[in-house]
Amino acid sequence: MILLLILFLAGCQWFPGYEKDVDVGLLLETSIDDRSWGQQGYQGLQAVQEEYGVDIYYKEEIRSYQQSAEAVEELVQQGAEVIFGHSNIYGSHFRELHEAYPEIDFIYFNGQFAAENVTSLNFDARAMGFFGGMVAGEMTKADQVGLIGAFEWQPEVEGFYEGVKYQNPEAEVDVALLNSWENTELALMQYERMKGKGADVFYPAGDLFAVPIIEQAEADGHLAVGYLEDQSSIAAQTVLTSTVQNVDEVYKLAMERYLNGSLPGEALTFDFSEGAITMGEFSPVVPEEFRDNLEEEVENYKETGTLPQ
Structure with a gap:
């Protein structure tokens, strides 16, 4: 009976709704209330929090590489293990930063650069x-x-x-x-x-x-x-x-893959068939x-x- 219970608990992470003690950060090129892409990014972050019970942090108006480097360090100090960059500009920033933070998973939108700990999310628009x-x-x-x-x-x-x-x-x-x-x-x-x-x-x-x-x-x-x-x-x-573009759905899909250990470190594409568009x-x-x-x-x-x- 004890062995069965241990196996059940070990397998819980594969079920939808499983909550893991993870902190998630977000970099925004604009603000959370811009009535557009930035607001959608923040709503995606909130959707991840609601779905998986994670703690969330965000930084607004992050545009230059230097701002990204400082924001990433602040988020890491706050405990973030996953950092979303809600723009294609973060592809080049994460290219420079990811090797300094091998324990962090970086996820950004609309780009083709990827690495072992960098995944890009793309809409086939x-x-x-x-x-x-x-x-x-x-x-x-x-x-x-x-x-x-x-x-x-x-x-x-x-x-x-x-x-x-x-x-x-x-x-x-x-x-x-x-x-x-x-x-x-x-x-x-x-x-x-x-x-x-x-x-x-x-x-x-x-x-x-x-x-x-x-x-x-x-x-x-x-x-x-x-x-x-x-x-x-x-x-x-x-x-x-x-x-x-249902950004909140794509955030949840990416987070689910992270929690299941299947975030690929490559460029992913989403379309109508996944409900992303x-x-x-x-x-x-x-x-x-x-x-x-x-x-x-x-x-x-x-x-x-x-x-x-």
Whole structure:
């Protein structure tokens, strides 16, 4: 009986909900209340705490390597054994730091660098962009769509363009890349330029400028596709749908692997099939028949990994 009890207790770590005495730290490029990527990171950290009962710590506005080095040391002194870096910038920072902290597991987003104690988490975002583009292509009345992105490497930017053209070959897609997640002023300037050329549906694919663009589109009587979060609550009629990255789910998946001893120290990719990416609520203005068709296409993609052609 004692032997069976010991074996049972030893195996508890493999069951969902198992709690281990672990401290988890988080580095944020922005803040926990930026209404965008930073806030999602903090919510992911909270989800890990709620799911696994760990202690959590976080550092905001960590952007330079020196700031990262100091923050990591502070988190380690506080007892952190796992440190999430909620941005691709932490890939290069962790590349320099990980050998000095071999007992720490470093996890960051949107990069390809990995090491024995460094894992990167990546969203395969082309498909979410494609389905968002299908909605925009269907709903534009002027056959003019505005895409305001941050960087050329964003797979959702390419996917959105492809989705618009698939759904509406006659539509023109005006693309502006800001080389910044945060430059709201420049994003609004590009919005005004695109509006002046006739665009009536917009996709603001950038962390901090998505909400201001949606609010301006609502004020102007135009439409938009939300980014990162379900942004229907901002403007239910204006936001046709949203391309949602469920960051909290990815945090929990990564933490589960850590607790089970299966965090690989490599680049991991997550998509619709893992529940890491979903489409948001549809605006009432989106026709039901089109919405049903899009949902079927999403389900088909989850099963086959193939986008509409």
